[in-house]
Every structure is written in structure tokens, then in C-alpha cells.
Amino acid sequence: MAAVHADVGVITAAVGSAVIELGGSRVLCAIYGPNVDSRQEFSGRGQLQCDVQYATFARRRHCEPAAIAEAQAEVAADVLAALTPAVRLEDYPKTSWAINIFVVQEGGAVLPAAINAASLALAHASVHMRGLVGASAVISTGDDMQVHPTEEAAGTALATVIVATMPALGQTCLVRSAGRASPVQVLDAVAAARKGCGDIHAHLRKVLLARAADGQL
Amino acid sequence: SAPGPAVARIAMVAAAEAAYIREACERGVRRDGRACAEYRRCRFAEDTAPNAAGCCELHLGDTIVAVAVVPELSAPAPDRPREGRFLVHVDGAAPGTELMRLERALQCTLAPGACGVAAEQLLIAEGAQCWDIHLAAHVRQADGSALDALSTAALVALAGASIPKVGPGAPASDKEPGPADVEGDLSEATQLRVGGIPSVTTLALIGGALVADCDGAEEHCAAATASVACDDSGDVCAILAVGTEALDAETSDRLLRAACKAAASRRAALLAYLQSQ
Numbered sequence: 409m410a411a412v413h414a415d416v417g418v419i420t421a422a423v424g425s426a427v428i429e430l431g432g433s434r435v436l437c438a439i440y441g442p443n444v445d446s447r448q449e450f451s452g453r454g455q456l457q458c459d460v461q462y463a464t465f466a467r468r469r470h471c472e473p474a475a476i477a478e479a480q481a482e483v484a485a486d487v488l489a490a491l492t493p494a495v496r497l498e499d500y501p502k503t504s505w506a507i508n509i510f511v512v513q514e515g516g517a518v519l520p521a522a523i524n525a526a527s528l529a530l531a532h533a534s535v536h537m538r539g540l541v542g543a544s545a546v547i548s549t550g551d552d553m554q555v556h557p558t559e560e561a562a563g564t565a566l567a568t569v570i571v572a573t574m575p576a577l578g579q580t581c582l583v584r585s586a587g588r589a590s591p592v593q594v595l596d597a598v599a600a601a602r603k604g605c606g607d608i609h610a611h612l613r614k615v616l617l618a619r620a621a622d623g624q625l
Numbered sequence: 626s627a628p629g630p631a632v633a634r635i636a637m638v639a640a641a642e643a644a645y646i647r648e649a650c651e652r653g654v655r656r657d658g659r660a661c662a663e664y665r666r667c668r669f670a671e672d673t674a675p676n677a678a679g680c681c682e683l684h685l686g687d688t689i690v691a692v693a694v695v696p697e698l699s700a701p702a703p704d705r706p707r708e709g710r711f712l713v714h715v716d717g718a719a720p721g722t723e724l725m726r727l728e729r730a731l732q733c734t735l736a737p738g739a740c741g742v743a744a745e746q747l748l749i750a751e752g753a754q755c756w757d758i759h760l761a762a763h764v765r766q767a768d769g770s771a772l773d774a775l776s777t778a779a780l781v782a783l784a785g786a787s788i789p790k791v792g793p794g795a796p797a798s799d800k801e802p803g804p805a806d807v808e809g810d811l812s813e814a815t816q817l818r819v820g821g822i823p824s825v826t827t828l829a830l831i832g833g834a835l836v837a838d839c840d841g842a843e844e845h846c847a848a849a850t851a852s853v854a855c856d857d858s859g860d861v862c863a864i865l866a867v868g869t870e871a872l873d874a875e876t877s878d879r880l881l882r883a884a885c886k887a888a889a890s891r892r893a894a895l896l897a898y899l900q901s902q
Contacts, residue, residue, distance in 0.1 A: 482729055493871040538871070569864075579871035583851070583881065585864035586733060591885040594861050598881065602874065 412556070412608065414524070414615045416532040422508075424533020428525040430608075431545070432515020432559045437525035439533040442503035454500030456491060458484040458507040460522065466514045483509070483522050490523045490543060490572035490582040496536040505535060515559035517545035519584070520608075523572050528612050532619075539574030540612055541581060544604030546571075546597045548589050553597055555604040569594060571601035575609040638845045646846045647832035657840070662887070664838040665770075667777075669898075671785055677761075679786025683778040686840060687768035690717075692760055692778040694786040699757040701748070702737070709747020709755035711735035711822075715775065717764030723771075724764070730772050731762070731779065734823045734854040734863050746817055749791060756788060769840035772852060776825035777895060783822060784899050787814035823854035823862035824895060826888035828880060830868070835883045848872070851884035857896055859889050 412430050419425035422438035429435075442454065460480040487507065495505070507526050511518055523543035531540055547557045547565035554561055562568065567587030573580045580602070585594055638646070646656065653661055665686030674680035677693035701708060713735060715728040737744065747756040760782070762775050790813040829836045829847035836843060844850075849868025855861050866881060 478729075481725065485726065485729065489867040493869060567861075574871055577871070579873055580866075580877040581868075581871045583864060583866035583877070585861065586736065588860045588862055590859070591855075591861050591882075591889075594864060594885070595878065595881060598878075 412611050414528060414612060416528055416615060416619055422529075422533075424529045424531070424535070426525050426528035426532055428521050428528065430521040430524065431517060431556050431562075432513065433518045433521040434512040434515075435518065435521040435525045436510040436512060437522070437529040438508045438510075439505060439526075439529045439535065440508065441505035441533075441535075442500050443506060444503050450502055452498065452501050454495075454497040454502070455504040456488055456495060456497070456507060457504050458488045458491075458509065458526070460484040460487070460509045460511065462511045462514070466511045479518075483511075483519055486519055486570075486582065486584060487522050487526050490541060491526055491530070493579075493581045494527070494537050494539055494541045494574055495530065496538060499536045505530070505533075516557050516562045517568060517570060519543070519570050520545045520556075520572075523582075524608055524612060528615065531612075531616055539576045539579070540609055540616075541572050542575055542605040542607075542609035542612060543570065543572040543582070544601050544608055545569070546601040546604065548587075548593050548597050553600050555600055555607075567594065567597070569597035569601050571598055571605060573602055573605040573609075575602075575606040638842050642842070643846045646843060649832075650834040650836055650843070650846075651832035653834065655836070656842070659838075661834050661836045664891075665840075669778075669781060671781065677782075677786075678788060679782045679784075681778045681782040681785070683774050683781070685770055685774045685777075685838070687766060688764075688771055688774050689766040690762060690764050690771065690774045690778050692762045692775065692782045694782045695759040695761060696756045696786075696788050697759060698749075699755060701752060701755045705737050705744075706752035707748055708737060708744040709757060710737070710744070711758045711760060713760045713762065713779075715762045715764065717762075717767070719764050719767045719771065723767075727762075727764070727772055727775060730825070730852065730865060731760075731775055733865075734776065734825060735760075735779075736863075746815070747788070758783070758786075758788075767841070769842075769844045770827060770838050772825050773827050773838065776823075776854070780819060780822055780824045780895065781899065783817055784819045785902070786817060788817060789813070790815045819899075820857040823856045824888075824892055825852050825854045825863075826884065826891045827852040828884040828887055830872070830876070830880055835880060837887055849877075849880065851880045853881075853884045853888040855885070855888040855892055857892065859892075861885060861888075 424439035520543035527541035567589035572582040679694035851866040
């Protein structure tokens with residue numbers, strides 16, 4: 409399993425911020441809000457807005473701008489899908505929270521790192537949430553499965569399954585799978601990823617409790 | 626008949642109506658009288674774009690989509706020198722964010738490594754030339770299950786598409802750098818083997834019941850949806866399960882299992898249709 413490092417409060421100008429290193433991916437997240445837009449139609453529920461940017465040096469190989477833009481849009485959409493069930497948006501009518509994610513380095517699966525960073529940053533910002541979201545990736549190589557794969561391992565995967573859950577509540581927010589596998593292999597990978605989410609959640613919780621003990625939350 | 630202007634059917638669902646739909650689905654009753662696992666009437670029309678290499682217009686209830694296949698000569702990606710590509714473009718009568726979601730989801734099912742032998746069939750010269758298959762999709766009217774409809778129409782259009790049969794010609798000389806010529810009679814065409822190209826089936830969780838082929842209002846009321854892409858062999862090529870509410874593990878597994886089963890069953894029906902053509 410790849411190493412996991414996390415910290416909060418890395419961007420002092422933001423309401424909440426976090427940095428995550430997971431499986432070779434390094435992701436920064438900053439939370440700004442609550443923002444009020446008078447042009448917005450009245451809604452009893454708040455909104456989450458997510459923007460993802462890749463550093464120009466984030467990938468080992470040069471990529472076309474269109475491919476980077478597509479990857480950014482995809483990660484942003486999935487981060488929103490994973491966090492929307494967890495945030496108590498009904499507590500923030502007619503306002504929005506901005507989640508800004510910066511991918512410093514892409515290695516292994518970026519999406520779980522982005523979701524974990526955003527979840528930790530939202531908790532650091534004291535945004536009302538139902539539970540802390542943990543996300544993990546599992547790769548299937550046919551005979552074997554690996555949780556939190558490194559970049560080298562991810563390159564040989566037949567299928568990748570990414571799951572985001574709220575382990576404290578035992579609830580699943582997002583399941584995404586890409587690559588070929590039998591339905592049984594996919595469901596086994598989902599179960600393994602749920603367990604990985606629990607491990608990540610414990611780590612994120614430890615970081616938040618340490619900061620709270622220092623009086624920095 | 627000539628196609629009319631694109632129409633967006635935006636589901637405006639009041640809270641009381643949403644509660645009615647959820648309770649009815651929980652009791653196994655839908656507004657149009659269908660059972661929870663029943664699909665709307667589906668109609669194909671395959672000669673709607675004569676200029677394209679292949680095309681299909683699909684009517685799934687009040688959802689109408691059209692897909693045209695346009696092959697274009699290109700070079701393979703450096704990390705996949707033995708394969709061509711499938712590129713998806715979606716436009717039409719739906720909000721921009723929804724069209725982008727449909728385009729990303731459809732592109733994900735046709736990504737490298739997910740298309741089986743179909744991508745290898747597009748190769749002309751290893752590392753030098755291949756066909757890029759552009760799938761131009763248009764959502765003329767959206768009333769639920771647009772992703773399923775687009776995926777099915779894309780598969781039928783690809784199955785009927787004629788790709789010119791060409792081979793690599795003389796390599797470019799040192800004095801004239803550039804891509805190699807292709808040679809062959811462009812009137813000769815080859816059919817793609819589409820068995821490995823996945824098609825998408827979506828199940829929704831509404832009021833505790835698993836509902837297939839949601840219309841616009843039912844989609845609005847769904848707590849979660851699971852879209853599964855599978856091919857002829859039953860392999861799962863992509864899954865996307867999201868929702869406005871988080872699900873407990875048991876419900877989530879039930880939704881995923883049922884979605885995989887529904888995808889395989891619907892794929893078998895689609896295969897039977899393609900074989901009958």
C-alpha cells in the first residue's frame with residue numbers, strides 16, 4: 409500500500425485548506441466561502457463549486473492542453489459527486505462554497521487524493537458535514553488486487569475502482585470503475601476499496617484531532 | 626419527416642409530486658403504468674444521415690437522440706501504437722453541464738482499453754496511421770435515460786458503419802517528411818466488430834425501489850443512480866454510481882448487483898436486435 413501523508417491549515421488565506429500525498433499524488437485544496445451571489449436564483453440549499461487545476465509539471469509526460477482540461481473537468485465533477493451527499497447544504501441557503509484543488513503531482517489515482525483533500529479542507533473550514541469522506545482506489549490485475557496503488561502499479565492495472573464513503577456512518581457516496589473486469593471482480597474490488605476508505609478516514613481523523621488538540625482548528 | 630428544432634424537456638417537479646413518485650415506485654407503480662424494471666418503447670431509424678459512415682436515430686419514449694459515425698485518418702497515441710480511437714462529441718437540447726456529463730460518460734465507455742478488439746481494427750500502420758472514429762451525438766429531446774439512449778444509438782451506428790478498407794502505402798521519403806500515404810479502394814469497406822464495445826444501462830434508486838429507464842421526472846427524484854457499461858462477454862467496462870444521498874453498504878451493493886444484471890440482460894436484447902439486422 410502506498411504511503412499517506414496529510415496536513416491542514418497549509419494556506420492561511422483560505423477558510424480551510426489541506427494537503428494530501430497518496431500513492432505518489434500530491435494535491436492541495438483550499439476552501440473559500442460562504443459566498444453569496446445576488447444573481448443566483450433563490451435556493452433553499454447551498455451549492456458546492458469545484459475547480460481543479462493541474463500544475464504544468466504534474467505529469468511525467470507532456471500532455472496536450474485539451475487532455476489536461478478534460479482531466480480537470482472530470483476530477484472536478486467527481487469530487488462534487490462524492491462530497492455533495494456529505495455536506496449539509498440545507499444549512500447554507502442561497503450561498504455557495506468554493507473548493508479549489510491544485511494537483512501538484514499526478515501519481516497513481518488522483519481522484520481519491522483530491523476527494524480526501526477536499527473533505528479534510530471542508531472539515532478544517534468547519535463546514536457542516538454529515539461525516540468525513542474517505543476515498544480510496546483499488547486496481548485489479550486479474551488475479552490480484554491492490555489498494556492505494558502506486559503509479560507503477562496503476563500502469564499495469566486491468567481495471568481501477570474508486571470508492572468514496574463516509575466510514576463513520578457506513579455510507580457510500582461514489583463508486584467509479586474503469587477498465588475491464590467481471591462483475592464479481594468489480595464487486596470484490598468495491599468491498600476492498602470500502603475497507604481502504606476506512607483506513608484513510610482513520611488517518612484523516614487523526615490529523616484533525618491533532619490540530620484540534622493544538623488549538624489550531 | 627424533417628427534424629424539428631431541438632426541444633429541451635426540463636423536469637419541473639414540485640415537492641409533492643416528487644413525494645408521490647417516490648411512494649409510487651416503492652409500491653411498484655409508475656406514472657405511465659410500467660413496472661419498475663420495464664423499459665419504454667424503443668424505435669431505431671438507421672438512414673438518417675447519408676453523409677456519415679454510419680448513423681442511428683433512437684426514440685426511447687420521449688427521449689430522442691441521434692448519433693453519426695465519421696472516420697478520419699490520424700496517428701495512434703504514443704502509448705497505444707496498435708490502436709485507433711473513438712472520440713465523442715455531444716450537443717443538443719440540454720443544459721451545457723448535462724451535455725458535458727453525457728460526453729464524459731460516453732467517452733469513458735469508449736476509452737482505450739475498454740473497447741476490446743474494435744480499437745485494434747482501426748489500425749492502418751503501427752505507430753504511424755490509424756482511423757479516429759468521431760461519434761457526433763445530438764440530443765434532440767431529453768426526457769430521461771439520455772446516456773442509455775446515446776450509448777445504444779452509438780453501438781447501433783458503429784455496427785452499421787462502413788470503414789474504408791485501406792493499407793499503408795509507400796513510406797514518406799527523407800526529402801518529403803510527413804505522414805505516409807494510404808492505398809486502397811475507398812469504395813471497399815469493412816464492418817467493425819462491435820462485440821467488445823460496451824453499452825450503458827442505468828438503474829435508479831427511487832423510494833427504495835430499483836427503477837430502470839427513468840423519465841425526466843423520475844430522474845429528478847432518484848436518490849442515487851448506477852450506470853454500468855458492459856459488452857457481449859458480460860465484462861463490466863465502466864461503472865458510475867452517484868447520488869444526492871449517500872447509501873448504506875447493503876443498499877449500494879444491491880444497486881450495483883442489479884445494475885450489472887440489468888446491463889447484461891439489456892445487452893443480450895441489443896445483440897439479438899443487431900443480429901437480426
